[in-house]
Amino acid sequence: MLTRESVEEKLKEVAYPGFTKSIVDFGFVKDIDISDEAVYVEVDISSSAPEVEQQLRDEITKKLQLIGATKIDIVITKPKMPKQSSSQGKNIAPQVKNFVMVSSGKGGVGKSTTTVNLAIALAMDGKKVGLLDADIYGPNIPRMMGIENEQPEVVANKVKPILSHGVEVMSMGSLMEEGQSLIWRGAMIMKAIQQLLGDILWSDLDVLVIDMPPGTGDAQLTLAQSVPVTAGVCVTTPQKVALDDTARSLDMFEKLHIPIAGIVENMSGFICPDSGVEYDIFGKGTTAPLAEKFNTQILGEIPIEPMVREGGDSGKPVVFHQSGSQSAKRYREAAQKLWQKIEQINEEGGVDNEAIQPTTPPGVSACSTGGGNQGGGCSH
Ligand SMILES: Nc1ncnc2c1ncn2[C@@H]1O[C@H](COP(=O)(O)OP(=O)(O)O)[C@@H](O)[C@H]1O
Ligand SMILES: [Mg+2]
Numbered sequence: 001m002l003t004r005e006s007v008e009e010k011l012k013e014v015a016y017p018g019f020t021k022s023i024v025d026f027g028f029v030k031d032i033d034i035s036d037e038a039v040y041v042e043v044d045i046s047s048s049a050p051e052v053e054q055q056l057r058d059e060i061t062k063k064l065q066l067i068g069a070t071k072i073d074i075v076i077t078k079p080k081m082p083k084q085s086s087s088q089g090k091n092i093a094p095q096v097k098n099f100v101m102v103s104s105g106k107g108g109v110g111k112s113t114t115t116v117n118l119a120i121a122l123a124m125d126g127k128k129v130g131l132l133d134a135d136i137y138g139p140n141i142p143r144m145m146g147i148e149n150e151q152p153e154v155v156a157n158k159v160k161p162i163l164s165h166g167v168e169v170m171s172m173g174s175l176m177e178e179g180q181s182l183i184w185r186g187a188m189i190m191k192a193i194q195q196l197l198g199d200i201l202w203s204d205l206d207v208l209v210i211d212m213p214p215g216t217g218d219a220q221l222t223l224a225q226s227v228p229v230t231a232g233v234c235v236t237t238p239q240k241v242a243l244d245d246t247a248r249s250l251d252m253f254e255k256l257h258i259p260i261a262g263i264v265e266n267m268s269g270f271i272c273p274d275s276g277v278e279y280d281i282f283g284k285g286t287t288a289p290l291a292e293k294f295n296t297q298i299l300g301e302i303p304i305e306p307m308v309r310e311g312g313d314s315g316k317p318v319v320f321h322q323s324g325s326q327s328a329k330r331y332r333e334a335a336q337k338l339w340q341k342i343e344q345i346n347e348e349g350g351v352d353n354e355a356i357q358p359t360t361p362p363g364v365s366a367c368s369t370g371g372g373n374q375g376g377g378c379s380h
Pocket of ligand 2: 112135
């Protein structure tokens, strides 16, 4: 006799692909229905990767046959993903479904720390996640992810990302000698960003989270022109002087036609480890008016917690290794809000970078009569 309990018991043996936790423990099983030897199972998964679905179907069928189910009906719902568009926009990493650009007005506000913890939090929710360290001036991600001594593998002129904390990672820091620096000129920046997207063997990712250099410059423009950036996240600290730069960062998203997913207010209050009492150091809640002005939300207020810094220095990110901490909880919530926004953006038609493509090579007039004229309203 098949019962709801026996079916659920069996489904607890089905691990979500890539994890040790089962689909039941993840909360992905939404409905179970039984009549005689027929079983209907509805699973709502968080990844859109086709191999995840196939693996689950096979595994669920196998397990349920063991307890005598003869007719098995499995419905798997997956996150909404961008539609294939017919636009003239560009995507040099088409296997990646969504791109998130994490930026800040200036350095030292916790942009890399936020990027690392958001990426891991998304992976902990069952998504296939990549983390690209595009901060070519200060690539800190390898240290923060605990992979600073690892060499990436090269396969037929392409580089494989390094797997850490369930996330595929690539950084200029992993490709250069330790401590080496480069003087980046415009054309080099463009080439580097394009290679980090196109010449890295990223898998079919649900989302690639990208740590940008601080400010608004060539790297940001190149990224936005090379792939359709689904959403922008802005990291700031609460002081007024930081907010001025943050406004510029948000304005850049608008100019690049990147939907803003929200602001992370980092170093927002300090929780004293001895007493648990919260103190304002840089202020708190100051980003709300800015969020309102740019018609966006606060993804999270992350307090100053010594374990956040320790986690970064030791390559043990707080969201994974101190999952009970206040910061970890807020990073998890921020990642969930970010994902909701990504789904909403895709439901509303997705993004397109056609409008920001370079129209003519530098130095060539748009009205040139030579080959490759892009058209566009030139009067003769
Ligand atoms: N919420 C936080 N609590 C404690 N330390 C933090 C927090 N956020 C960032 N830090 C620390 O502040 C420093 C700067 O952060 P980082 O992420 O490197 O900034 P950015 O990438 O913006 O330059 C790092 O040492 C980091 O560990
Ligand atoms: Mg950084």
